[in-house]
Amino acid sequence: MKVPVLESIFLNPSPVPQTRDFRRVLVLGGDESARELGERLKREGHEVLILGGKDRSEVSAGIALPPDTVLERVNGFVGGFEALLRSPLGHSTERVGFIVAAQPGENIPKYSDYGLARSERVMSLSDLEAMLIAGEAPAQPRGEWIHVVFLCGLEGESDPLEFERVFEAIERLRKICLVQPHLFTRHVKVAAPGLERRYRQTREEGTLFFKFDGIGPVFEEGPEGLTMIFHDPVLGYDMEIVPDLLVVDELHLPPASLKPLLDAIPSAAATTPFLQPESTRFSGVRTLKAGILALGPSRGNFGPQGIKGDIEAAVVALKTGVIEESQSWLPSAPTVDPAKCTTCLTCVRLCPHGAMSFQKRAEADSASCMRCGICAVECPMGAIKLEPVAGEADIPGKIKDGLALAHGTKKLVAFLCSRSAARAMESAGLKIRNNLTPIIVPCAGTVDPDHLLTAFREGADAVIVAGCHTGNCASLYGTILAGERSSRVRLFLEEAGINAKRLVFTTLASNTPGDFVRAVLDLEANIGE
Amino acid sequence: MHKCLWEGVRGPGTALSENMKKDAVIIGGGVAGAWCASELSRLGLESIIVEKDPYPGGHVAGYCCKATDKCQRCGACLLEDVLECVEKSDRITCLLRSTVTQVNRANGFFNISIFQQPLRIHPEKCNLCGKCMEICPVPGALTRLPDKNCISLNEDSCIFFKDGSCQACADACPEGAVDLKVPAGETQVDARAIILACGFKAFDPREKPRFGYGLIPGVITGLELDSILRGGNFDPGEGEKKIKSVAFIQCVGSRDPKIGRNYCSRVCCGYALRLAGLLGDRFPGIQPAIFYMDIQSFDRDFERRFEAIRRKMRLIRAIPGEVRNGTDGRPELIYRGPGEERIVESFDLVVLSVGISPDPSLGALAELLGVNTNEDGFLGRGGDEVFTDTSGVFVAGAIQGPKSIEETVSHAIRTAGAVESYVKEHYRGENQ
Numbered sequence: 001m002k003v004p005v006l007e008s009i010f011l012n013p014s015p016v017p018q019t020r021d022f023r024r025v026l027v028l029g030g031d032e033s034a035r036e037l038g039e040r041l042k043r044e045g046h047e048v049l050i051l052g053g054k055d056r057s058e059v060s061a062g063i064a065l066p067p068d069t070v071l072e073r074v075n076g077f078v079g080g081f082e083a084l085l086r087s088p089l090g091h092s093t094e095r096v097g098f099i100v101a102a103q104p105g106e107n108i109p110k111y112s113d114y115g116l117a118r119s120e121r122v123m124s125l126s127d128l129e130a131m132l133i134a135g136e137a138p139a140q141p142r143g144e145w146i147h148v149v150f151l152c153g154l155e156g157e158s159d160p161l162e163f164e165r166v167f168e169a170i171e172r173l174r175k176i177c178l179v180q181p182h183l184f185t186r187h188v189k190v191a192a193p194g195l196e197r198r199y200r201q202t203r204e205e206g207t208l209f210f211k212f213d214g215i216g217p218v219f220e221e222g223p224e225g226l227t228m229i230f231h232d233p234v235l236g237y238d239m240e241i242v243p244d245l246l247v248v249d250e251l252h253l254p255p256a257s258l259k260p261l262l263d264a265i266p267s268a269a270a271t272t273p274f275l276q277p278e279s280t281r282f283s284g285v286r287t288l289k290a291g292i293l294a295l296g297p298s299r300g301n302f303g304p305q306g307i308k309g310d311i312e313a314a315v316v317a318l319k320t321g322v323i324e325e326s327q328s329w330l331p332s333a334p335t336v337d338p339a340k341c342t343t344c345l346t347c348v349r350l351c352p353h354g355a356m357s358f359q360k361r362a363e364a365d366s367a368s369c370m371r372c373g374i375c376a377v378e379c380p381m382g383a384i385k386l387e388p389v390a391g392e393a394d395i396p397g398k399i400k401d402g403l404a405l406a407h408g409t410k411k412l413v414a415f416l417c418s419r420s421a422a423r424a425m426e427s428a429g430l431k432i433r434n435n436l437t438p439i440i441v442p443c444a445g446t447v448d449p450d451h452l453l454t455a456f457r458e459g460a461d462a463v464i465v466a467g468c469h470t471g472n473c474a475s476l477y478g479t480i481l482a483g484e485r486s487s488r489v490r491l492f493l494e495e496a497g498i499n500a501k502r503l504v505f506t507t508l509a510s511n512t513p514g515d516f517v518r519a520v521l522d523l524e525a526n527i528g529e
Numbered sequence: 530m531h532k533c534l535w536e537g538v539r540g541p542g543t544a545l546s547e548n549m550k551k552d553a554v555i556i557g558g559g560v561a562g563a564w565c566a567s568e569l570s571r572l573g574l575e576s577i578i579v580e581k582d583p584y585p586g587g588h589v590a591g592y593c594c595k596a597t598d599k600c601q602r603c604g605a606c607l608l609e610d611v612l613e614c615v616e617k618s619d620r621i622t623c624l625l626r627s628t629v630t631q632v633n634r635a636n637g638f639f640n641i642s643i644f645q646q647p648l649r650i651h652p653e654k655c656n657l658c659g660k661c662m663e664i665c666p667v668p669g670a671l672t673r674l675p676d677k678n679c680i681s682l683n684e685d686s687c688i689f690f691k692d693g694s695c696q697a698c699a700d701a702c703p704e705g706a707v708d709l710k711v712p713a714g715e716t717q718v719d720a721r722a723i724i725l726a727c728g729f730k731a732f733d734p735r736e737k738p739r740f741g742y743g744l745i746p747g748v749i750t751g752l753e754l755d756s757i758l759r760g761g762n763f764d765p766g767e768g769e770k771k772i773k774s775v776a777f778i779q780c781v782g783s784r785d786p787k788i789g790r791n792y793c794s795r796v797c798c799g800y801a802l803r804l805a806g807l808l809g810d811r812f813p814g815i816q817p818a819i820f821y822m823d824i825q826s827f828d829r830d831f832e833r834r835f836e837a838i839r840r841k842m843r844l845i846r847a848i849p850g851e852v853r854n855g856t857d858g859r860p861e862l863i864y865r866g867p868g869e870e871r872i873v874e875s876f877d878l879v880v881l882s883v884g885i886s887p888d889p890s891l892g893a894l895a896e897l898l899g900v901n902t903n904e905d906g907f908l909g910r911g912g913d914e915v916f917t918d919t920s921g922v923f924v925a926g927a928i929q930g931p932k933s934i935e936e937t938v939s940h941a942i943r944t945a946g947a948v949e950s951y952v953k954e955h956y957r958g959e960n961q
Contacts, residue, residue: 300829472600509594510609514761
């Protein structure tokens with residue numbers, strides 16, 4: 001887990017917005033997809049500002065496309081982001097409700113992976129595509145036919161997008177010249193709609209496919225030019241090809257221009273290079289921070305549909321973002337005691353959702369806060385409190401009440417993440433066990449070492465803390481923090497002469513009730529009579 | 530559980546008499562359907578889910594968590610997430626054991642008739658004590674659905690539904706959760722839009738007898754292994770019978786134009802590699818092997834993931850020509866080695882990675898709605914479109930083509946968006 005960097009936040013404390021305006025949307029673009037998104041959002045009544053677009057001619061009114069402008073920094077929260085822009089004319093600040101990352105990804109040719117260099121007869125797939133679009137012949141044939149060799153995932157892994165591009169290039173080449181295409185790969189990637197069909201068609205139309213498992217071709221500078229020497233895996237003998245044109249595949253990376261957005265979320269250091277975290281809980285185009293959306297490559301979606309496929313999901317996310325802001329079914333966001341807060345910024349640094357702001361003191365933005373409670377536990381001054389849902393007791397109260405009602409010789413207290421372990425318990429039907437006091441917490445990151453000690457003090461024989469599996473936590477590292485805290489408390493118990501096996505930490509999924517039962521039974525067995 | 534999930538449980542006399550009016554009827558209550566409903570609800574639209582099974586969740590309800598020391602991003606737990614949203618929302622109604630029997634279109638509404646079998650066993654009252662199953666004289670009339678937390682009654686074999694002479698289960702239930710007398714009902718719903726989210730049919734490996742499924746002991750499907758693991762019932766055994774080697778055979782019913790499957794099912798490499806990794810991790814001693822044509826990228830950052838997982842298993846580029854019963858009682862695989870040599874190798878367990886197929890039983894529904902079939906035989910338009918050629922009818926998830934759970938979620942979000950736009954566009958300003 002990387003430690004979040006704070007630079008940009010120190011530079012710019014951003015206040016929680018007093019009023020929110022969701023109408024304006026900032027779209028970071030680069031190709032026609034951003035404009036398509038802009039038009040789509042405009043129809044939904046948004047004002048759109050697109051950065052990075054090249055062509056200004058076809059944009060309709062209501063969409064601004066300032067030339068040569070880049071995003072430098074983002075402050076603020078959903079409904080009230082302040083975007084600092086830089087253009088040749090100087091700096092300006094735009095207030096927007098949402099920010100959408102819709103830049104195309106970076107394509108990096110894999111020359112160095114193959115030990116090749118760009119030359120007249122060696123080029124990247126992007127270079128070839130540009131020549132084909134311009135209608136240029138890509139290479140002079142040595143004979144009647146042009147022998148074109150495509151390297152596609154011969155070193156490193158490729159993806160369906162790359163194969164779709166290669167098939168498209170072969171089809172275009174076929175239209176303008178006599179071409180014999182060869183494709184060298186390890187795995188033909190066809191896991192996209194219609195791609196298997198296209199692969200077969202390409203093969204039937206004469207492209208030769210060579211698949212390698214072990215050692216692939218060697219490139220040598222021969223008398224006729226660059227020569228590929230290889231052992232044909234199917235025919236079983238050594239072969240040589242002198243390609244008229246060698247096309248090198250590309251690595252697909254997220255856009256380089258995500259940095260200002262990653263900087264706007266302190267915890268995003270743990271998700272880099274993508275803007276969307278690893279956890280599958282971030283569905284569609286959601287990111288860690290409310291109001292910032294990631295489309296296509298910026299969320300690691302390099303499918304052939306890429307950004308285009310995510311446009312509608314973004315439109316939905318903007319609509320639901322606006323609607324949900326007006327609803328108040330969530331428990332209230334944590335409160336900060338101004339007398340205790342020293343603005344040490346621990347909460348700002350650790351909030352997984354980029355929801356903490358600070359001016360004179362820290363403050364949680366209620367629209368961005370996901371109520372994981374990590375800030376409240378980690379605040380060294382004890383200044384932050386996450387209030388329980390109205391009508392419910394606080395955690396120490398629940399422990400006390402539960403243990404007072406518990407039966408049996410082995411009284412257990414279980415701290416359960418609401419997203420995983422609590423549901424596993426429910427499915428397991430273990431709530432009917434009368435020696436178990438379940439304390440359901442929004443995230444395992446809410447579990448304070450004090451809570452664990454309180455449980456023992458109030459008479460628990462053993463305590464179990466159960467969070468989501470690493471990488472699955474909806475608050476990024478809530479479950480990791482819970483594990484670390486449990487380890488610390490175990491050391492403390494040992495020093496105090498208490499059997500440390502009385503406290504266990506485990507990770508579970510909502511669909512593994514059996515694992516929950518096993519953890520409880522193991523714990524009961526471990527603590528003896 | 531929230532009662533809205535269980536409207537199948539209705540006492541006599543509470544049948545819904547007048548037509549319900551909804552923005553959308555969603556046929557299928559798996560991840561795709563539930564996610565559409567949840568997203569529509571967040572957009573302020575009301576929907577009703579029609580699910581044929583006595584539980585929501587579809588295929589994914591039988592999938593296990595593939596996490597090893599960390600989450601493997603299989604997405605199976607997303608089902609529990611979305612079902613909780615469905616339960617909480619007052620804009621979603623979920624009808625279980627229900628099927629659509631008739632659809633008419635008039636005055637801007639689809640008028641949909643839904644036939645509803647009641648849930649005979651009340652899921653909230655039932656605590657799975659199993660007394661009903663112990664006392665039932667007919668084997669198979671009551672079944673506990675594997676890890677779905679419900680007991681289901683099969684009317685076809687139950688004596689009560691033959692002659693009414695036996696209601697031992699109802700008498701035995703200490704919670705009063707069994708009610709055999711609730712009548713089946715019919716519900717009429719008027720909806721602006723229809724979402725087809727009925728999912729896929731797993732390829733039946735009996736169509737490819739050379740893999741020995743159903744003929745040779747020790748040959749199972751990936752779905753079956755998933756379900757066994759989910760139920761915590763995978764037992765590698767002891768001593769000589771201990772399962773030490775597991776072979777996964779990829780592309781069973783995928784990438785095979787000869788049987789009309791000229792497409793890649795897109796999810797099998799992902800599930801096989803995750804399952805193989807999980808077996809190796811959880812049961813030390815088990816050596817998995819994957820027989821494949823091409824390993825497909827199935828997740829972002831695939832190269833790093835693949836490097837991490839491939840060391841835990843053997844990868845063999847060959848699809849076995851035959852699986853046969855070995856002399857030692859273990860299944861034997863016959864395949865070609867790297868030099869085209871014939872290799873015969875025994876495994877303790879063979880797992881067929883069956884592909885995603887269109888569900889032929891949806892043909893009648895598709896015809897009723899005038900919904901087109903795309904070139905791979907799935908419903909709706911090609912690519913990863915959410916539209917069909919019939920206005921007002923949409924598709925979500927694997928009914929439209931092979932999709933992973935995560936891709937299904939993205940697809941369902943887009944379907945919900947398209948439905949909302951359609952409803953707003955066509956019925957702006959109208960009250961329901």
